[in-house]
Amino acid sequence: MFRSTLSLLALAAGLAATPALAAPVTVTVDAQKPGARIDRHIFGQFAEHLGTGVYGGIWVGKDSPIPNTRGIRNDVVAALKAIKVPDVRWPGGCYADNYHWRDGVGATRNARVNTSWGGVIDSNAFGTDEYMDFLNQIGAEAYVSLNIGSGTVQEAADWMEYMTADQPTALQKERAANGHPAPYKVAFMGIGNESWDCGGLMTPQEYTDEMRRYGRFVNNFNASAPSLKIAVGPGTDDTVWTDAVMKTWKERHGWSFDIQGMSLHSYTVYDGWPPHVPATGFDEKAYTQVLKETLKMGPLIDKQAAVMDHYDPEKKITLVVDEWGAWYASTPGSHPGFLQQQNSQRDAVLAALNINIFARRADRVRMANIAQMINVLQAMILTDGPKMVLTPTYHIFKMYVPFQDATFIPVTYDAGAYVQGDTTLPRLDAIAAKGTDGKIWLSLTNLDPKQPLEVDAAALGFKASAAHGQTLGAPKVDSVNDFDHPDTVTPRAISAKLDKGALKLILPPASVTVVSLEP
Ligand code: AHR
Numbered sequence: 001m002f003r004s005t006l007s008l009l010a011l012a013a014g015l016a017a018t019p020a021l022a023a024p025v026t027v028t029v030d031a032q033k034p035g036a037r038i039d040r041h042i043f044g045q046f047a048e049h050l051g052t053g054v055y056g057g058i059w060v061g062k063d064s065p066i067p068n069t070r071g072i073r074n075d076v077v078a079a080l081k082a083i084k085v086p087d088v089r090w091p092g093g094c095y096a097d098n099y100h101w102r103d104g105v106g107a108t109r110n111a112r113v114n115t116s117w118g119g120v121i122d123s124n125a126f127g128t129d130e131y132m133d134f135l136n137q138i139g140a141e142a143y144v145s146l147n148i149g150s151g152t153v154q155e156a157a158d159w160m161e162y163m164t165a166d167q168p169t170a171l172q173k174e175r176a177a178n179g180h181p182a183p184y185k186v187a188f189m190g191i192g193n194e195s196w197d198c199g200g201l202m203t204p205q206e207y208t209d210e211m212r213r214y215g216r217f218v219n220n221f222n223a224s225a226p227s228l229k230i231a232v233g234p235g236t237d238d239t240v241w242t243d244a245v246m247k248t249w250k251e252r253h254g255w256s257f258d259i260q261g262m263s264l265h266s267y268t269v270y271d272g273w274p275p276h277v278p279a280t281g282f283d284e285k286a287y288t289q290v291l292k293e294t295l296k297m298g299p300l301i302d303k304q305a306a307v308m309d310h311y312d313p314e315k316k317i318t319l320v321v322d323e324w325g326a327w328y329a330s331t332p333g334s335h336p337g338f339l340q341q342q343n344s345q346r347d348a349v350l351a352a353l354n355i356n357i358f359a360r361r362a363d364r365v366r367m368a369n370i371a372q373m374i375n376v377l378q379a380m381i382l383t384d385g386p387k388m389v390l391t392p393t394y395h396i397f398k399m400y401v402p403f404q405d406a407t408f409i410p411v412t413y414d415a416g417a418y419v420q421g422d423t424t425l426p427r428l429d430a431i432a433a434k435g436t437d438g439k440i441w442l443s444l445t446n447l448d449p450k451q452p453l454e455v456d457a458a459a460l461g462f463k464a465s466a467a468h469g470q471t472l473g474a475p476k477v478d479s480v481n482d483f484d485h486p487d488t489v490t491p492r493a494i495s496a497k498l499d500k501g502a503l504k505l506i507l508p509p510a511s512v513t514v515v516s517l518e519p
Contacts, residue, residue: 022451022453022454023454024454024455024456024504025413025414025416025427025428025453025454025455025456026413026414026455026456026457026458027411027412027413027428027430027442027444027455027456027457027458028411028412028413028457028458028459028460029409029410029411029432029440029442029457029458029459029460029462029517030409030410030411030412030459030460030461031409031434031440031459031460031461031462032460032461033409033410034407034408034409034434035362035363035407035408035409035410036362036363036407036408037362037405037406037407037408038358038359038362038403038404038405038406038407038408038433039362039366039367039405040084040086040404040405041086041087041366041367041368042321042355042358042359042362042365042366042367042368043083043084043085043086043355043368043397043400043401043403043404044085044086044087044088044089044143044322044367044368044369044370045080045085045087045088045089045140045369045370045372045373045380046088046089046090046093046322046323046369046370046371046372046373047088047089047090047091047372047373047374048090048091048092048093048094048095048096048117048372048376049091049092049093049095049099049114049116049117049122049126050092050093050095050114050116050117050118050338050339050372050376051117051118051335051337051338051339051340051375051376052338052340052374052375052376052383053372053373053374053375053376054090054091054126054374055122055123055125055126056375056383056385057073057076057373057374057375057376057381057383058072058073058076058126058134058374059071059072059073059125059126059130060072060073061125065386066385066386069137070130070133071125071126071130072130072133072134072137073383073388075388076374076381076383076388077134077137077138079380079381079388079390079394080138080140080373080380080381081137081138081139082398083380083394083397083398083401084139084401084404085138085139085140085373086140086141086404087140087141087142087143087187087188087367087369088131088134088135088138088140088142088143088373089143089144089145089188089190089322089369090131090142090143090144090145091131091144091145092116092145092193093116093145093193093323093371093372094116094117094193094194094198094199095114095116095117096145096146096147096149096190096192096193096199097147097148097149097150097151097192097193097198097199097200098112098114098115098116098147098149098150099145099147099151100112100147100150100151100155101127101128101147101155101158101159101162102155103124103127104124104125104126104127104128104130105127105128105129105162105174105175105178106174106178109123109124109125109127110124111123111124112124116198117337117338117339118335118336118337118338119337120335120337128159128162128163129175129178129179129180132163132180132184141185141187141188142163142184142185142186142187142188143187143188143189143190143230143322143369144159144163144186144188144189144190145190145192145193146159146189146190146191146192146214146218147192148191148192148195148199148200148210148214149192149193149195149198149199149200153213153214153217153218156214156218157217157218157219158171160186160189160218160219160220160221160227161221162174162175163175163183163184163186164183164184164185164186164220164221164222164225164227165183165221165222166182166183166221166222166223166224167221169221183221183222183225184222185222185225186220186225186227187225187227187228188227188228188230188261188367189218189220189227189228189229189230190230190232190263190322191210191211191214191215191218191229191230191231191232191259192207192210192211192214192231192232193232194232194235194265195207195210195232196232196234196235196241197235199232204240204241204243204244204245205244207232207241207244207245208244208245208248211231211232211245211248211257211259212248212252212256212257213257215229215231215257215258215259216255216256216257228260228261228318229258229259229260229261230259230260230261230262230263230318230320230322230367231245231249231259231261231262231263232245232262232263233245233262233263233264233265233304233319233320234264234265234304235264235265235266237299237300237303237304239303239304239307242262242304242307242308243307245259245262246262246307246308246310246311246312246317247311249311249312249317250311250312259317260316260317260318261317261318261319261320261367262308262317262318262319262320263320263321263322263323264300264301264304264319264320264321264322265321265322265323265324266296266297266300266321266323266324267323267324267325267326267327267371267377268290268293268294268297268324268325268326268327268350269293269327270286270289270290270293271289275327275328275329276328276329277290277328277329278328278329279326279328279329279331279341279342279343279344279347280342280344280478280480281478282346282477282478284420284449284450284477285420285421287346287420287449287477287478287510288418288420288421288423288425288449289423290326290346290350291346291349291350291353291425291447292423292425294326294350294353294354295353295357295425297321297324297353297354297357298357298360298361301319301321301357301358301361301364301365302361304319305319305361305364305365308364315363315364318364318365318366318367319361319364319365319366320365320366320367320368320369321358321365321367321368321369322367322368322369323369323371324354324368324369324370324371325347325350325351325354325370325371325372325377325378325393326341326346326347326350326377326378327339327341327371327377327378328341329341338375338376339372339376339377340375340376341377341378341379342382342480342482343378343379343382343391343392343393343480343481344392344474344477344478344479344480344489345392345472345473345474345476345477345478345479345480345489345510345511346477346478346510347378347391347392347393348392348393348395348396348472348474348489348512349445349447349477349510349511349512350378351370351378351393351396351397352396352400352429352443352445352512353429353445353447354368355396355400355403355443356429356430356431356443356445359403359408359431359433360408360431362408370393378393379391379393380393380394380397381394382482382483384483387483389481389482389483389486390481390486391480391481391489392472392474392479392480392481392489395472395489395490395491396472396512398491399443399470399472399491399512399514400443400514402433402435402437402439402441402514402516403431403433403435403441403443404436405436406433406434406435406436406441407433407434408431408432408433409432409433409434409440410432411430411431411432411442413428413430414428415427415428415429416428416453418447418448418449418451425447426447427446427447427448427451427453428444428445428446428447428453428455428507429444429445429447430442430443430444430445431443432459435516438519439516439517439518439519440459440462440464440516440517441514441515441516441517442457442503442514442515442516442517443512443513443514444457444505444507444512444513444514444515445507445511445512445513446507446508446509446510446511446513447510448509448510449477449509449510450509451509452506452507452508452509453506453507454504454505454506454507455503455504455505455506455507456502456503456504457502457503457505457515457517458501458502458503459501459517462517462519463501463519464498464501464503464517464518464519465498465518465519466498466517466518467496467497467498467503467515467516467517467518468493468496468515468516468518469493469494469496469505469513469514469515469516470491470492470493470494470513470514470515471491471492471494471507471508471511471512471513472489472490472491472492472511472512472513473489473492473508473509473510473511474488474489474510474511475488477509477510494513494515496515503515503517
């Protein structure tokens with residue numbers, strides 16, 4: 001645990017800082033060179049039947065004293081609407097390959113033991129219709145993970161028919177009898193999960209055989225709202241799996257099958273597996289090493305994307321990073337199978353760095369899902385009975401809303417060096433984009449946990465007449481929000497001063513600033 005040497009509030013207010021600042025870093029945004037669209041789906045979420053991620057976190061039941069709409073908690077819905085969640089991956093994760101959708105529809109639900117996570121009873125009270133209701137309430141799209149591990153092609157095909165049939169088939173009628181005559185939209189359909197591990201320990205050949213069958217026979221029945229099919233991709237920097245999936249896709253023909261995405265799973269785990277370093281109460285070395293670890297996401301994507309480019313130079317297949325985030329030791333005293341962890345300012349910085357990595361590769365990475373949305377791993381929201389608190393990571397997702405569907409624009413700067421022991425990281429990490437609102441949006445992360453960073457930013461080809469921004473900093477890098485102190489880490493408005501169109505900012509230590517330049 002260590003303190004930054006400067007008061008965040010003094011910095012945010014633009015007051016004199018001690019020690020003296022180094023020379024300002026010049027950041028140049030080239031608005032004349034628009035790049036790829038930063039798909040809003042890189043801000044996707046993931047909700048697995050794991051611990052209290054769904055039960056307690058989303059679903060409290062219609063008779064709960066916790067305010068809810070048809071069993072779904074209202075406070076969580078309001079918070080998620082504010083970050084404009086584009087899609088929610090469900091029901092797993094590893095759990096997906098144990099999930100049988102019929103257990104969770106209709107008047108009678110079949111309780112099962114959750115053999116993936118904690119061996120607890122899953123009542124299946126939250127099933128397909130409740131998931132769709134939840135998505136509707138928060139305004140997000142569906143991303144379902146099919147069970148290819150312990151299910152069958154026919155079971156998955158039936159599930160898709162139940163969800164999407166718009167003609168009077170038996171399963172459309174069953175859905176209507178359950179109160180939902182209109183077809184649901186299923187934007188994304190995942191063909192399995194980590195089939196190289198918890199999803200069945202398959203070889204690449206075994207998986208691609210399954211991918212061909214599920215890809216061919218499991219279909220969306222609603223022609224007006226088709227699903228994009230996402231194959232299981234790699235979970236390490238080994239490219240054998242990627243090669244097999246992409247080669248199989250390349251060799252498809254005629255009426256065989258198709259996929260539009262391939263997943264990549266990569267967690268930030270420092271000091272080896274299983275995750276054992278604490279989420280709070282860490283020192284500067286642990287802060288630095290976790291960020292060093294997370295920055296490996298860029299080269300990892302590049303290595304896998306190079307194989308994809310070989311088979312798919314037109315970038316038809318999206319690389320879907322549908323599990324990412326920090327994974328630490330579970331909160332002391334919590335159920336070890338529930339993967340609960342606190343979320344600190346370090347995680348806010350980590351989230352910004354990863355989103356920036358995805359945005360720079362927006363031509364290939366058009367979708368990502370942080371793990372996981374509520375109460376599990378690097379969560380947006382923590383709940384405990386009726387209590388709810390928003391994490392530092394939540395605030396990053398909120399500050400980045402203007403980057404959803406914005407157009408990436410290049411930004412140049414000298415990243416400098418933050419040195420801790422024998423580790424050197426960049427001091428500054430920045431991205432820029434032109435928002436759908438016509439403004440230039442700039443995100444600036446100061447990785448240095450001890451020194452503020454002065455920035456002079458200018459946008460070529462854009463006349464800025466006003467600037468507004470917010471900074472997410474914290475008293476300490478391991479500061480957290482908890483139920484008694486929900487606003488320890490919360491964004492604060494900054495005075496973004498323009499001098500002849502150029503922006504002058506001081507970035508507090510270990511902080512993330514998002515600022516708009518307005519015409
Ligand atoms: O997010 C927790 C687990 O991590 C998921 O269930 C699995 O896919 C991954 O190994």
